Amino acid sequence: MRALVMTILFVLVPVDASANVDVKPAPYEAQVTLRGKKVLSPHKSNPVQPAKSSPNPVTNPIKRPPVVCKVDPAAGTYGCRTTPRRAPTEEADAPELTEGDIARAVQRIGLPSLQVRIQPGDETLVNIPTIFYTEPRPFARSVDLLGFDIDLRAQPVRYQWVHGDGTVRSTSRPGRPYPAMEVTHRYRRPAEDVDARVDVTYRVRYRVDGGGWQTLGQTLLAAGPVAELDVKEAAPVLTKP
Secondary structure, three states: OHHHHHHHHHHOOOOOOEEEEEEEOOOOOOEEEEEEEOOOOOOOOOOOOOOOOOOOOOOOOOOOOOOEEEEEOOOOEEEEEOOOOOOOOHHHHOOOOOHHHHHHHHHHHOOOOOOOEEEOOOEEEOOOOEEEEOOOOOEEEEEEEOOEEEEEEEEEEEEEEEOOOOOEEEEOOOOOOOOOOOOEEOOOOOEEEEEEEEEEEEEEEEEEOOOOOEEOOOOEEEOOOOEEEEEEOOOOOOOOO
């Protein structure tokens, strides 16, 4: 009976462990003492050992941002950036209004082109003072430009009289009809279909969003339509009294 019990105990020992068995006989029953050490199963991998430290460790390594190379839609050129583009701020995105924008807006609207008036009419005589004048018209507009409310005012400051015979005269006044004779010209030779006109130079004032009035840094010219004129020569005729 004692030998049977000992055999069963030996069978129950795990195959993946090694042990030393000491049997101490007792007066009345057998005693079995097991002393052993744990052995890893062959199916389990050994734990990874920590890597040895480098003899010259690098402290605080510099992390480089990724390089991005692509077409910049704002600049329209190809290039590379190593830093991300900053998000546009509200101030940077705000449109900027310049005097060039205002001048182009006035030219698109069109300043008044003044018609030249000639006396005595569509015919005149050589060496006779021919009267020129025009009738100025006010110019006032309000436009929306780049999100701004722009009020515009224009006033003539110079009149350039083109006589059609190669001569030009400038005045600061628009002239007046007969008998004032403020602006006159004497044609020296007869001619047909002389193209006369008056070109007007304007000074433009503007204000933005109801603010103070400012003067545009440049004057603007409006060429006038042509008026045809025949210049005739009077021939003396002798008659009997």
